[in-house]
Amino acid sequence: MKLVIGGSTGYVATEVLSQALKNPTITSIIALGRREAELTPETGSDAAKLKVLVCDNFGDYPDNVKAELENADACIWTIAITPIRLNTVPWEETCKVSRDYATTAIKTLDILRQPQSQEKPLRFLYMSGHLTLRSRDDIPAALRDSGLIDYGLLRGEAETLILNYAEQSHGAVQSCIVKPGLIDAPGVERREIPGIPHIELTDIAAAMLDQVIGGFEKDTLSNDDLARIGQRALVG
Numbered sequence: 001m002k003l004v005i006g007g008s009t010g011y012v013a014t015e016v017l018s019q020a021l022k023n024p025t026i027t028s029i030i031a032l033g034r035r036e037a038e039l040t041p042e043t044g045s046d047a048a049k050l051k052v053l054v055c056d057n058f059g060d061y062p063d064n065v066k067a068e069l070e071n072a073d074a075c076i077w078t079i080a081i082t083p084i085r086l087n088t089v090p091w092e093e094t095c096k097v098s099r100d101y102a103t104t105a106i107k108t109l110d111i112l113r114q115p116q117s118q119e120k121p122l123r124f125l126y127m128s129g130h131l132t133l134r135s136r137d138d139i140p141a142a143l144r145d146s147g148l149i150d151y152g153l154l155r156g157e158a159e160t161l162i163l164n165y166a167e168q169s170h171g172a173v174q175s176c177i178v179k180p181g182l183i184d185a186p187g188v189e190r191r192e193i194p195g196i197p198h199i200e201l202t203d204i205a206a207a208m209l210d211q212v213i214g215g216f217e218k219d220t221l222s223n224d225d226l227a228r229i230g231q232r233a234l235v236g
């Protein structure tokens with residue numbers, strides 16, 4: 001299967017890429033980013049199936065990028081402005097990067113599929129977060145306390161657009177939203193935010209790969225779902 005990893009230079013995507021390289025079901029990987037994904041000696045050893053693709057316009061893909069994105073079977077989309085970077089990026093840019101880039105990606109990957117690959121649906125997974133909101137009802141205290149209501153609503157709007165796109169595709173596209181809490185890894189300082197659960201980086205990467213390969217269990221996966229699926233996949 002051909003997998004696109006959107007934002008392949010990031011913290012989570014680096015682990016996704018590492019696990020995807022070792023997974024024999026994935027025969028082709030497009031590591032898409034605004035700069036080149038760096039390969040560790042460990043991942044580099046199995047890089048024959050990998051194409052590192054740099055893109056300078058995620059709002060309107062250049063033709064050379066489109067050519068590489070043709071006939072993808074699945075995409076794990078990780079590009080976003082994360083809360084820690086919110087103060088360094090204008091709000092308009094945050095909306096563009098965290099919402100519009102994802103909706104452009106799902107549409108573009110769908111359009112770029114030839115009839116023969118349309119026999120199977122395109123699986124598009126959008127990485128969101130534990131505290132995102134799809135409506136203003138019942139705003140969680142943790143979101144209000146952290147001053148992230150608008151950001152939570154923005155990410156929730158992106159989730160709705162991604163789910164709606166699949167729903168209106170008559171089966172051509174399936175989408176899934178993952179909502180992890182704080183993602184921990186050895187050697188990375190563990191943050192604590194009241195009300196937000198934790199998940200291991202290896203578990204969430206394994207869970208996302210499991211779901212794009214085997215099919216989405218449901219359209220929205222919680223932190224608990226991801227931990228369960230990831231641990232099961234790693235044991236398997």
Ligand SMILES: NC(=O)c1ccc[n+]([C@@H]2O[C@H](COP(=O)([O-])OP(=O)(O)OC[C@H]3O[C@@H](n4cnc5c(N)ncnc54)[C@H](OP(=O)(O)O)[C@@H]3O)[C@@H](O)[C@H]2O)c1
Binds near residue numbers: 008035078079127
């Ligand atoms: N880390 C966590 O604990 C956590 C928890 C819950 C949810 N999440 C979600 O998981 C996803 C991935 O998180 P992460 O921690 O891996 O984030 P990250 O390390 O900041 O990676 C984000 C990716 O987006 C790219 N990106 C950022 N701004 C961009 C722009 N203007 N144009 C193009 N690409 C851009 C980054 O490229 P560069 O490498 O070039 O900057 C990087 O590839 C995000 O949606 C995040 O909200 C993360």
